[in-house]
Amino acid sequence: MTLPKFILGDNTEYPNAIFVIHTEFPRFIINLEDDDVEWFEDFDVEDQKELENETENAIKLATEFYDNEVAKYED
DSSP: OOOOSEEEEOOTTSTTOOEEEEOSSSOEEEETTTTEEEESSOOOGGGHHHHHHHHHHHHHHHHHHHHHHHHHHHO
């Protein structure tokens, strides 16, 4: 199965949360309500620098994905 890079998620137990799931490395879920990130990867010290670079970019892309999806609903 091929998955999209980003998936929107919600849950009735978290009515104010806006979740974006990133399915490619580094895999994570971000709650855009508070920018809390949950990682699906285990990182070691050697991965730290790559993680820092990838994280900033991936979170930016996740936020842009959400904004684009919401804009489509508003049209």
